[in-house]
Amino acid sequence: MSKDNDCLFCKIIAGDIPSEKVYEDDTTYAFKDINPKAKVHVLIVPKSHYPNVAALASQDAGQLAHMVGVAQSIADREFHGEYRLVFNTGKDAGQTVFHVHAHVLTGEVLDE
Numbered sequence: 266m267s268k269d270n271d272c273l274f275c276k277i278i279a280g281d282i283p284s285e286k287v288y289e290d291d292t293t294y295a296f297k298d299i300n301p302k303a304k305v306h307v308l309i310v311p312k313s314h315y316p317n318v319a320a321l322a323s324q325d326a327g328q329l330a331h332m333v334g335v336a337q338s339i340a341d342r343e344f345h346g347e348y349r350l351v352f353n354t355g356k357d358a359g360q361t362v363f364h365v366h367a368h369v370l371t372g373e374v375l376d377e
């Protein structure tokens with residue numbers, strides 16, 4: 266399990282910074298976004314540190330697929346299986362935390 270001691274989400278996964286847990290298994294953690302952009306806004310992260318979705322896809326595609334499955338199960342529970350899944354990738358695309366995370370937006374009809 267690779268970890269970056271300066272990474273906010275590594276600290277959340279370790280429990281050093283509090284979060285509102287939604288889901289957890291051996292490889293994956295999901296928690297509520299502190300600044301929600303939809304009725305349900307959850308962040309799904311691998312417990313291992315990868316800087317972005319491209320690095321994750323090339324190094325562990327199965328983990329990426331697993332995260333999509335976790336997103337689906339959250340949306341199945343919250344909003345008849347429909348959701349928006351976003352990976353901001355790079356500073357100019359709005360990425361502020363460089364530990365790959367899927368934004369799951371659901372729980373209501375979303376604006377385009």
Ligand code: AMP
Pocket residue numbers: 273282284297298299300301308352353359360361362363
């Ligand atoms: P991004 O801008 O795609 O890198 O997304 C980072 C997300 O992390 C933002 O939506 C923030 O609201 C969220 N965030 C930052 N700090 C925390 C925290 N301590 N707990 C939960 N979510 C956070």
Ligand code: ZN
Pocket residue numbers: 268269272273274275276313314315363364
């Ligand atoms: Zn990290």
